[in-house]
Amino acid sequence: xxxxxxxxxxxxxxxxxxxxxxxxxxxxxxxxxxxxxxxxxxxxxxxxxxxxxxxxxxxxxxxxxxxxxxxxxxxxxxxxxxxxxxxxxxxxxxxxxxxxxxxxxxxxxxxxxxxxxxxxxxxxxxxxxxxxxxxxxxxxxxxxxxxxxxxxxxxxxxxxxxxxxxxxxxxxxxxxxxxxxxxxxxxxxxxxxxxxxxxxxxxxxxxxxxxxxxxxxxxxxxxxxxxxxxxxxxxxxxxxxxxxxxxxxxxxxxxxxxxxxxxxxxxxxxxxxxxxxxxxxxxxxxxxxxxxxxxxxxxxxxxxxxxxxxxxxxxxxxxxxxxxxxxxxxxxxxxxxxxxxxxxxxxxxxxxxxxxxxxxxxxxxxxxxxxxxxxxxxxxxxxxxxxxxxxxxxxxxxxxxxxxxxxxxxxxxxxxxxxxxxxxxxxxxxxxxxxxxxxx
Amino acid sequence: xxxxxxxxxxxxxxxxxxxxxxxxxxxxxxxxxxxxxxxxxxxxxxxxxxxxxxxxxxxxxxxxxxxxxxxxxxxxxxxxxxxxxxxxxxxxxxxxxxxxxxxxxxxxxxxxxxxxxxxxxxxxxxxxxxxxxxxxxxxxxxxxxxxxxxxxxxxxxxxxxxxxxxxxxxxxxxxxxxxxxxxxxxxxxxxxxxxxxxxxxxxxxxxxxxxxxxxxxxxxxxxxxxxxxxxxxxxxxxxxxxxxxxxxxxxxxxxxxxxxxxxxxxxxxxxxxxxxxxxxxxxxxxxxxxxxxxxxxxxxxxxxxxxxxxxxxxxxxxxxxxxxxxxxxxxxxxxxxxxxxxxxxxxxxxxxxxxxxxxxxxxxxxxxxxxxxxxxxxxxxxxxxxxxxxxxxxxxxxxxxxxxxxxxxxxxxxxxxxxxxxxxxxxxxxxxxxxxxxxx
Numbered sequence: 001x002x003x004x005x006x007x008x009x010x011x012x013x014x015x016x017x018x019x020x021x022x023x024x025x026x027x028x029x030x031x032x033x034x035x036x037x038x039x040x041x042x043x044x045x046x047x048x049x050x051x052x053x054x055x056x057x058x059x060x061x062x063x064x065x066x067x068x069x070x071x072x073x074x075x076x077x078x079x080x081x082x083x084x085x086x087x088x089x090x091x092x093x094x095x096x097x098x099x100x101x102x103x104x105x106x107x108x109x110x111x112x113x114x115x116x117x118x119x120x121x122x123x124x125x126x127x128x129x130x131x132x133x134x135x136x137x138x139x140x141x142x143x144x145x146x147x148x149x150x151x152x153x154x155x156x157x158x159x160x161x162x163x164x165x166x167x168x169x170x171x172x173x174x175x176x177x178x179x180x181x182x183x184x185x186x187x188x189x190x191x192x193x194x195x196x197x198x199x200x201x202x203x204x205x206x207x208x209x210x211x212x213x214x215x216x217x218x219x220x221x222x223x224x225x226x227x228x229x230x231x232x233x234x235x236x237x238x239x240x241x242x243x244x245x246x247x248x249x250x251x252x253x254x255x256x257x258x259x260x261x262x263x264x265x266x267x268x269x270x271x272x273x274x275x276x277x278x279x280x281x282x283x284x285x286x287x288x289x290x291x292x293x294x295x296x297x298x299x300x301x302x303x304x305x306x307x308x309x310x311x312x313x314x315x316x317x318x319x320x321x322x323x324x325x326x327x328x329x330x331x332x333x334x335x336x337x338x339x340x341x342x343x344x345x346x347x348x349x350x351x352x353x354x355x356x357x358x359x360x361x362x363x364x365x366x367x368x369x370x371x372x373x374x375x376x377x378x379x380x381x382x383x384x385x386x387x388x389x390x391x392x393x394x395x396x397x398x399x400x401x402x403x404x405x406x407x408x409x410x411x412x413x414x415x416x417x418x419x420x421x422x423x424x425x426x427x428x429x430x431x432x433x434x435x436x437x438x439x440x
Numbered sequence: 441x442x443x444x445x446x447x448x449x450x451x452x453x454x455x456x457x458x459x460x461x462x463x464x465x466x467x468x469x470x471x472x473x474x475x476x477x478x479x480x481x482x483x484x485x486x487x488x489x490x491x492x493x494x495x496x497x498x499x500x501x502x503x504x505x506x507x508x509x510x511x512x513x514x515x516x517x518x519x520x521x522x523x524x525x526x527x528x529x530x531x532x533x534x535x536x537x538x539x540x541x542x543x544x545x546x547x548x549x550x551x552x553x554x555x556x557x558x559x560x561x562x563x564x565x566x567x568x569x570x571x572x573x574x575x576x577x578x579x580x581x582x583x584x585x586x587x588x589x590x591x592x593x594x595x596x597x598x599x600x601x602x603x604x605x606x607x608x609x610x611x612x613x614x615x616x617x618x619x620x621x622x623x624x625x626x627x628x629x630x631x632x633x634x635x636x637x638x639x640x641x642x643x644x645x646x647x648x649x650x651x652x653x654x655x656x657x658x659x660x661x662x663x664x665x666x667x668x669x670x671x672x673x674x675x676x677x678x679x680x681x682x683x684x685x686x687x688x689x690x691x692x693x694x695x696x697x698x699x700x701x702x703x704x705x706x707x708x709x710x711x712x713x714x715x716x717x718x719x720x721x722x723x724x725x726x727x728x729x730x731x732x733x734x735x736x737x738x739x740x741x742x743x744x745x746x747x748x749x750x751x752x753x754x755x756x757x758x759x760x761x762x763x764x765x766x767x768x769x770x771x772x773x774x775x776x777x778x779x780x781x782x783x784x785x786x787x788x789x790x791x792x793x794x795x796x797x798x799x800x801x802x803x804x805x806x807x808x809x810x811x812x813x814x815x816x817x818x819x820x821x822x823x824x825x826x827x828x829x830x831x832x833x834x835x836x837x838x839x840x841x842x843x844x845x846x847x848x849x850x851x852x853x854x855x856x857x858x859x860x861x862x863x864x865x866x867x868x869x870x871x872x873x874x875x876x877x878x879x880x
Contacts, residue, residue, distance in 0.1 A: 093859035100853075104566055107558055111568075116551035125800070126544055126814050128552075131793055133827050147864050180863050216827040235671065235682045238827035242675045260875050266868035302867050338840075345844065352840075353571055360565070360844035363876050367869035368845050371857040374566050375841035387573050387656040387678035389839035399829035400778075400792075401815035404785065404800035405808050413540075417811040419533035423620050424587050427742050428706035429807035435700050436803050 007315030046203035082182030104374030132162035139220035171197020447755030486643035522622030544814030572602035579660035601836035611637020
């Protein structure tokens with residue numbers, strides 16, 4: 001019997017919908033206690049022994065032996081050689097994608113990331129200075145999920161922000177290097193790169209070793225060990241979000257060719273059997289048509305087994321009463337990727353409150369956004385779009401408040417501050433404010 | 441013998457400066473393993489038993505008994521009554537501070553927090569939609585450090601962002617309520633408030649209970665238990681930074697009255713014996729003058745014992761070669777509060793890369809910023825200004841990327857995306873992009 005991919009069929013009109021829907025969405029971010037303990041031990045060991053510990057773990061976990069850690073640095077000429085080794089089509093695609101990603105993030109910086117200030121009526125200056133981080137670490141997964149596009153998506157916003165020192169770490173199990181990943185590092189302007197990974201790479205970046213410099217922030221996706229390590233070093237360095245499995249939600253009004261939607265669902269499902277692909281649509285006949293396209297297209301897909309496992313285990317085709325209800329359910333899910341596959345996407349977009357990225361209209365397949373439309377593909381997963389944002393230039397900037405109180409301003413503010421400070425029992429604060437009052 | 445406060449005297453010209461400086465700065469954010477385990481247990485218990493667990497911990501840790509959790513809700517009329525009970529001077533100060541904080545954060549939203557988009561040459565729309573979080577929790581410490589100003593500084597940016605549901609939690613040991621804190625909640629527009637605290641309050645906000653609604657993000661300072669709990673629920677909900685002890689660094693060129701600087705150092709030291717007050721100055725005679733003012737003013741301070749312990753244990757008066765060197769050292773410290781107590785503060789400000797807030801000129805005492813200048817007083821501590829920012833409107837907003845690829849755009853982007861997707865072995869992505877290519 002051939003492989004089947006049958007996402008769960010649900011209808012919001014069903015009396016069991018809420019329970020079925022909750023069960024299908026359920027995913028726990030809890031980390032295994034054993035992983036947590038092993039990661040804690042690795043972090044402590046790298047903090048204590050530095051280079052030697054990183055070398056040992058790299059030999060043990062990646063099967064990669066080196067005389068010292070500096071032998072695991074990828075020099076710029078090696079990155080360039082990797083780029084030179086690509087086909088012209090690959091070179092062009094990588095450069096074109098990098099250019100579009102850069103243009104988008106430059107617009108983002110201009111729109112939301114510049115310093116600002118104003119003076120109030122007393123001549124007091126108030127504002128914020130926005131500055132880049134000094135040095136950041138970018139974690140790039142190796143092995144089965146080595147994605148050059150992730151290199152672009154992490155390094156380019158850092159570059160646009162003005163970060164002067166971008167350090168990439170990428171595990172190379174048994175020394176196997178991915179030429180596209182190295183080429184992407186070259187195109188994106190990574191400053192230094194090391195072939196180390198896992199919790200030991202996160203530790204090296206967080207604490208610094210003799211060879212790997214301590215960074216201010218670590219971004220980029222990784223496995224459970226990497227995620228646990230990032231969470232543990234958070235506070236000592238900045239981190240981006242902890243990523244869960246990838247998700248797509250397609251809101252369809254039935255106007256898009258059903259094979260396009262089927263393939264968009266596949267493109268999420270093929271990542272990982274835990275990835276989640278959901279279709280919300282008020283048209284039952286259209287849902288049937290998408291299922292038929294799933295059946296037709298699945299045998300053509302090289303990753304059909306992963307796709308089938310993902311769709312069977314976590315996928316859903318949900319019949320809704322109307323598009324408004326579909327939008328409301330989408331807000332409950334707060335999906336990472338949200339396609340509005342509608343003839344009139346701008347009618348629905350204002351109803352959509354929580355999503356990592358919103359892809360409007362039938363031509364906007366998620367895959368265009370994943371690679372080259374310009375916006376970042378590092379997006380909040382597992383409902384965290386309720387409170388977090390795509391990776392962006394802002395993740396590589398920080399702000400300092402600026403305050404310059406004028407003599408006149410100090411007369412007004414000093415009295416307010418002193419009143420409140422005495423109320424809090426902080427007489428030093430009150431006296432400091434009062435000293436600035438002019439004697440009469 | 442009377443109490444002495446003698447911050448450590450250092451000189452950058454000394455051969456032992458680096459070691460002495462490092463020793464004085466040292467502070468470990470490591471959490472006690474016992475606290476970690478107790479917090480993990482409390483979180484698990486609240487997740488399992490909800491209201492009942494929160495009630496029990498509140499009875500045990502705060503000595504506050506109630507028949508059910510709803511009895512611990514502070515109703516709006518109780519918040520208003522607290523405001524009405526204040527003196528006119530207190531009412532005026534609270535309202536004036538709130539107004540200034542609101543004005544500043546409105547400017548911040550306008551400068552850096554609005555949605556934006558553009559269309560590229562193919563008609564493809566690219567941008568980001570900026571939206572408020574739905575519901576946030578604000579932790580307000582009770583007991584010895586009950587600060588109404590913190591209520592304003594947390595709630596007002598959330599309000600300005602457009603958060604529709606702001607939930608405050610504040611422990612009230614043995615039922616003692618602080619009228620200023622309740623009044624501040626009223627003035628700041630807190631929507632609901634509960635007199636619970638500790639890890640159990642963080643758990644209730646993160647998981648939701650029958651009575652306390654689940655929030656999307658938790659902000660606000662707390663003790664080691666609260667910090668550990670926030671770190672543990674991070675990922676399930678958003679959190680702000682984990683705060684360490686408060687710090688001030690004063691860069692002085694010798695032009696400010698030395699008693700002003702002495703009192704500014706006190707105003708940090710009086711918070712907590714772990715608070716850190718540092719003066720950097722190229723003028724040895726001026727440093728002597730500040731020490732004389734410390735000696736003169738200390739006996740007048742009600743919190744003199746805390747001030748002395750803080751200055752003796754963690755304070756420093758550092759002689760530098762010049763102001764440029766003082767700026768460079770400040771960047772190494774990345775202080776929470778940075779006063780540029782200079783005749784010409786704008787000469788030095790561009791050299792200052794890392795700081796939570798920069799206070800320019802002699803009139804800008806930190807205490808004015810703490811209460812009412814406008815900028816937020818929740819600032820990155822312990823050197824985290826290297827990678828993080830003051831609490832702001834942006835902490836209560838999130839972003840969704842917007843992408844609408846035109847038919848023409850899909851022809852260009854589809855080929856780039858397909859090339860890269862095949863390179864990554866993701867054929868579903870490639871096929872989804874290719875399906876949007878027009879057949880020729």
